[in-house]
Amino acid sequence: MKHTVFVDGQEGTTGLRIHEYLAQRNDIELLRIDPDKRKDPAERARMLDAAEVSFLCLPDAASREAASLVRNPNACLIDASTAHRTAPGWVFGLPELAKEQRELIRGSKRISNPGCHSTAFILLVRPLIDAGLVAPTLPLSATSITGYSGGGKTMIADYEAGGNPKLASPRPYGLTLAHKHIPEMTAHTGLQVAPVFMPVVGPFLKGLGVSVPLHFSQLAAGTDAQRLHAAYASRYEGERFINVLPLGDTANLDGGFFDVQACNDTNRVDIAVFANDKQAIVMARLDNLGKGASGAAVQSMNIHLGLDEGLGL
Ligand SMILES: NC(=O)C1=CN([C@@H]2O[C@H](COP(=O)(O)OP(=O)(O)OC[C@H]3O[C@@H](n4cnc5c(N)ncnc54)[C@H](OP(=O)(O)O)[C@@H]3O)[C@@H](O)[C@H]2O)C=CC1
Numbered sequence: 001m002k003h004t005v006f007v008d009g010q011e012g013t014t015g016l017r018i019h020e021y022l023a024q025r026n027d028i029e030l031l032r033i034d035p036d037k038r039k040d041p042a043e044r045a046r047m048l049d050a051a052e053v054s055f056l057c058l059p060d061a062a063s064r065e066a067a068s069l070v071r072n073p074n075a076c077l078i079d080a081s082t083a084h085r086t087a088p089g090w091v092f093g094l095p096e097l098a099k100e101q102r103e104l105i106r107g108s109k110r111i112s113n114p115g116c117h118s119t120a121f122i123l124l125v126r127p128l129i130d131a132g133l134v135a136p137t138l139p140l141s142a143t144s145i146t147g148y149s150g151g152g153k154t155m156i157a158d159y160e161a162g163g164n165p166k167l168a169s170p171r172p173y174g175l176t177l178a179h180k181h182i183p184e185m186t187a188h189t190g191l192q193v194a195p196v197f198m199p200v201v202g203p204f205l206k207g208l209g210v211s212v213p214l215h216f217s218q219l220a221a222g223t224d225a226q227r228l229h230a231a232y233a234s235r236y237e238g239e240r241f242i243n244v245l246p247l248g249d250t251a252n253l254d255g256g257f258f259d260v261q262a263c264n265d266t267n268r269v270d271i272a273v274f275a276n277d278k279q280a281i282v283m284a285r286l287d288n289l290g291k292g293a294s295g296a297a298v299q300s301m302n303i304h305l306g307l308d309e310g311l312g313l
């Protein structure tokens with residue numbers, strides 16, 4: 001029997017990509033809402049109750065509304081928005097977060113899909129805290145370079161309209177120091193101090209790279225590049241979607257440059273450690289529309305349904 005799946009927000013950036021992933025699968029029956037009724041709460045409620053799994057690919061307020069519309073206790077929601085990423089009763093849909101995470105995803109009917117920047121940040125920082133190399137009290141900072149598709153339909157339209165020379169250069173944002181991913185970055189790493197986080201959007205469609213600078217003098221005694229790298233290698237051993245690049249492997253640098261688009265069209269995250277004898281920069285890159293959004297959501301759905309988690313990815 002096929003699994004029934006509904007995408008609330010099927011015409012948005014994330015929703016369309018999930019449809020693309022699922023359309024090629026013969027184990028999934030996609031329920032489609034009448035386009036004229038796609039914002040009608042009663043019709044959405046009917047679809048949400050009818051599907052085994054629904055993806056919420058909506059602005060935060062519409063996601064909260066969708067969650068309140070569901071009546072069927074067996075209906076599973078996977079929310080791509082920021083609305084429920086630190087909310088009680090919701091499981092964070094990052095299978096690689098911790099040993100028990102897949103079991104939690106399997107058992108929960110409420111799964112929040114991580115943000116693109118926060119996926120990269122959490123995958124970089126959590127293993128270092130768990131290994132005792134970074135103290136949870138250490139104030140960290142991070143930068144993310146991202147493609148414009150992370151801004152959804154409106155930002156894509158702005159960039160693709162052309163004619164605005166300001167969009168030709170990288171644009172730092174989040175300058176109120178209150179980016180919406182900071183709460184989940186803090187909560188799911190175990191940091192006790194929110195990181196200073198500055199994203200930068202550039203004139204390319206997709207691809208994202210987060211970097212976190214570290215001073216060895218502020219880490220556990222004896223921490224060096226090898227120990228940072230070993231912490232990642234051991235934590236992510238056997239993880240099919242996480243690729244820890246060899247230490248000092250300049251072959252993965254494109255003439256000395258880190259290509260933030262290198263994971264595009266995959267569900268993969270590359271993790272790299274760059275260091276001298278006093279400092280390091282740890283970096284993660286991913287496709288913000290893949291592992292940073294729709295790919296991760298499909299991975300969580302596969303786990304929840306007890307399927308091979310890489311199916312269709
Ligand atoms: N783009 C990305 O890289 C990522 C996005 N996300 C998150 O996923 C969610 C969707 O983002 P994204 O796909 O980029 O956004 P888009 O703006 O591309 O799409 C949002 C969709 O939701 C629809 N919508 C808005 N309000 C309602 C409503 N009340 N009922 C039903 N449909 C509604 C919109 O319709 P209309 O256009 O007609 O208003 C649109 O089709 C957001 O919460 C975003 O934060 C998460 C990870 C990455």
Ligand SMILES: CC(=O)N[C@@H](CCC(=O)OP(=O)(O)O)C(=O)O
Pocket residue numbers: 080081082114115116117146147148149150151152155180181199201288292293
């Ligand atoms: C370029 C751009 O604007 N990117 C978005 C992030 C998109 C994303 O993954 O975040 P959500 O999952 O929380 O929507 C931003 O920084 O707000």
